Amino acid sequence: MATEKMEFQAEVGKVLDIVVNALYSNTDVFLRELISNASDACDKLRYAAIMNPDIAKGDGEFKINLIPDKENHTLTITDNGIGMNKEDLIKDLGSIGKSGSAEFLNNLTGDKQKDATIIGQFGVGFYSAFMVAEKVEVRSRKAGEEQGWLWSSTGHGIFTVDEDPKSTRGTEIKLFLKKDYYNFSEPGDVRTIVRQFSDHISFPVVMNFNGETETVNQAAALWTRNKSEITEKEYNDFYRHISHAFDDPWDVLHYSAEGTIEYTALMYIPTKTPYDIFQPNRNAQIRLYVNRVFITDQTPDLLPNYMRFIQGLIDTKELPLNVSREMLQKTPVLAKIKSGVVRRILNELKKRSEKADEYLKFWDAFGAVLKEGLFEDSVNRDEIAELCRFHSTNGDELISLTEYISRMKPDQKSIYYITGDDLSVLKNNPQLEGYLARGLEVLLLSDPIDEFWPQSLTQFKEKTIKSIQAGAFDLKDFPIVENNDKEEKADDKAMEALIAFAKEAVGNEVKEVRTTDRLTKSPCALSAGDGEVSIHLERMMRQHNQPVLYQSTRYFDLNPRHPLIKLLAETVASGDKSDENKEMIEVLFDQAKIIEGEPISDPAGFSNRVTNFMLSSIKK
Numbered sequence: 001m002a003t004e005k006m007e008f009q010a011e012v013g014k015v016l017d018i019v020v021n022a023l024y025s026n027t028d029v030f031l032r033e034l035i036s037n038a039s040d041a042c043d044k045l046r047y048a049a050i051m052n053p054d055i056a057k058g059d060g061e062f063k064i065n066l067i068p069d070k071e072n073h074t075l076t077i078t079d080n081g082i083g084m085n086k087e088d089l090i091k092d093l094g095s096i097g098k099s100g101s102a103e104f105l106n107n108l109t110g111d112k113q114k115d116a117t118i119i120g121q122f123g124v125g126f127y128s129a130f131m132v133a134e135k136v137e138v139r140s141r142k143a144g145e146e147q148g149w150l151w152s153s154t155g156h157g158i159f160t161v162d163e164d165p166k167s168t169r170g171t172e173i174k175l176f177l178k179k180d181y182y183n184f185s186e187p188g189d190v191r192t193i194v195r196q197f198s199d200h201i202s203f204p205v206v207m208n209f210n211g212e213t214e215t216v217n218q219a220a221a222l223w224t225r226n227k228s229e230i231t232e233k234e235y236n237d238f239y240r241h242i243s244h245a246f247d248d249p250w251d252v253l254h255y256s257a258e259g260t261i262e263y264t265a266l267m268y269i270p271t272k273t274p275y276d277i278f279q280p281n282r283n284a285q286i287r288l289y290v291n292r293v294f295i296t297d298q299t300p301d302l303l304p305n306y307m308r309f310i311q312g313l314i315d316t317k318e319l320p321l322n323v324s325r326e327m328l329q330k331t332p333v334l335a336k337i338k339s340g341v342v343r344r345i346l347n348e349l350k351k352r353s354e355k356a357d358e359y360l361k362f363w364d365a366f367g368a369v370l371k372e373g374l375f376e377d378s379v380n381r382d383e384i385a386e387l388c389r390f391h392s393t394n395g396d397e398l399i400s401l402t403e404y405i406s407r408m409k410p411d412q413k414s415i416y417y418i419t420g421d422d423l424s425v426l427k428n429n430p431q432l433e434g435y436l437a438r439g440l441e442v443l444l445l446s447d448p449i450d451e452f453w454p455q456s457l458t459q460f461k462e463k464t465i466k467s468i469q470a471g472a473f474d475l476k477d478f479p480i481v482e483n484n485d486k487e488e489k490a491d492d493k494a495m496e497a498l499i500a501f502a503k504e505a506v507g508n509e510v511k512e513v514r515t516t517d518r519l520t521k522s523p524c525a526l527s528a529g530d531g532e533v534s535i536h537l538e539r540m541m542r543q544h545n546q547p548v549l550y551q552s553t554r555y556f557d558l559n560p561r562h563p564l565i566k567l568l569a570e571t572v573a574s575g576d577k578s579d580e581n582k583e584m585i586e587v588l589f590d591q592a593k594i595i596e597g598e599p600i601s602d603p604a605g606f607s608n609r610v611t612n613f614m615l616s617s618i619k620k
């Protein structure tokens with residue numbers, strides 16, 4: 001058969017471009033990725049052989065060999081795992097299969113060193129071989145098949161595939177090292193890297209050099225060992241192995257559950273937020289083992305979505321080894337394990353939350369994700385609420401709901417909050433004025449998710465949780481504490497006249513014009529009706545092309561204590577309903593919209609009116 005020449009898929013070409021040109025940092029990655037693939041291949045065959053023992057026949061001891069060759073400047077990595085046939089080679093090593101890979105390309109920083117380090121996370125680990133090799137040959141024979149195949153490439157646009165006389169099952173990857181990486185054709189650095197990154201691979205990794213063999217790794221499943229005998233470094237290395245990440249975990253949770261359901265869990269909370277945490281199909285990265293045999297890492301049901309930042313594994317004997325996908329969907333075992341693990345994680349977070357500084361690191365990275373649990377997990381809602389931290393008008397520090405409650409006014413029955421896109425803008429929202437003047441604390445919520453959870457967590461420790469942007473609040477019970485805000489109100493009659501006048505001017509855009517206690521410094525504000533979708537949420541829904549189910553009803557609130565409103569009320573009440581006064585109302589209304597982040601309907605008109613006012617004030 002003639003050698004077939006093929007082109008890499010365009011995305012692979014881009015990845016290779018980065019890899020081949022990557023600078024010198026972190027080249028160690030290649031070995032970790034290739035060993036990880038070899039280990040995956042052994043896992044896959046071991047699992048397949050449970051149902052079809054024939055395919056692993058004759059060679060049942062899974063093993064990974066590393067063969068440095070000093071004379072020829074090569075390093076060969078072999079495994080006796082599942083192997084690849086011609087189609088597999090073309091598909092697996094010529095295109096990018098995983099859905100996340102397009103993201104990889106979008107996430108590239110342009111900094112080649114940085115980009116090279118994240119390669120493994122995107123399901124493109126194999127290509128890291130080209131960091132150190134000018135040519136890569138892959139010989140492979142698939143389990144259960146007779147014919148072997150040779151894949152070969154220099155990483156520049158094309159690869160070739162040919163028949164190969166390989167007589168054993170599995171894969172052999174030969175790296176023809178670039179001059180700068182001849183060190184990998186000797187055992188020293190290779191051994192160091194394996195010890196560092198791949199010690200816990202559960203198959204023996206054996207070095208063959210100059211006729212001598214040496215097992216380099218421990219080859220014991222880490223999680224089956226006694227907790228007290230595992231060092232922090234071993235835990236961290238294993239974390240990096242399963243996550244392909246480079247950070248240290250923020251927390252490690254390792255325990256064996258006994259009783260109604262038995263399993264071992266090893267769970268990691270990362271330090272850094274993964275790039276894809278808010279992508280729609282992102283799940284928690286949990287591997288499922290049955291009695292140490294790897295079954296799958298595609299079980300979305302092992303942890304709830306709001307814990308999708310967790311990396312880890314579950315090993316249980318409660319399932320049969322030959323458990324099928326359908327069975328995994330049906331069995332109650334996973335649901336039981338899930339609820340157990342969730343509780344343990346929440347308890348652990350609670351414990352860790354006692355040290356505020358440390359906890360805030362976690363909260364910064366994953367708080368916005370955990371908050372999703374407030375509406376996703378009705379069983380653990382209160383525990384999750386305890387774990388949440390918020391910005392508030394009390395200061396720069398993040399606070400818990402419990403702290404908020406401890407500072408509440410004696411007659412205060414609600415926890416108040418306000419939502420918006422941006423914390424610094426929120427802090428200046430006029431809607432806060434009346435609360436601040438009365439010494440009432442308000443939570444400042446600026447994560448998109450903050451629009452949703454208050455619909456589920458409507459109260460906490462018997463205090464209702466209320467948006468100050470929806471509904472008319474009676475703040476009369478709370479006296480104003482700031483003295484400069486004790487300005488006299490406009491006359492009620494005058495206000496009535498002004499409200500009627502304002503309705504004529506902007507009435508078609510709002511449900512009602514009314515007076516409010518909530519403002520002290522600003523003349524006016526826009527708000528939504530009680531219990532309705534806030535203006536901010538409505539805008540978010542529109543931005544995401546979501547149908548806005550209930551157009552919220554707008555209220556135009558006027559501050560009867562503001563000098564401008566007072567003057568305007570008096571003028572209107574005295575019968576002056578001039579166009580100029582009407583335009584003033586229109587400008588005020590547009591300003592209220594701008595402050596809420598809303599587009600104004602006639603920006604040119606707004607600008608003209610403001611210019612005219614400026615002009616007339618100069619003339620005077």
Ligand code: ADP
Nearest residue numbers: 037038041083084092093123124125126127171
């Ligand atoms: P990932 O391991 O995340 O899928 P890689 O780029 O590392 O991405 O590998 C791509 C694919 O190539 C693997 O999913 C696997 O199907 C195949 N592959 C790579 N190395 C081997 C191997 N040693 N044995 C069998 N298949 C392999």
Ligand code: MG
Nearest residue numbers: 036037125126
């Ligand atoms: Mg891989």
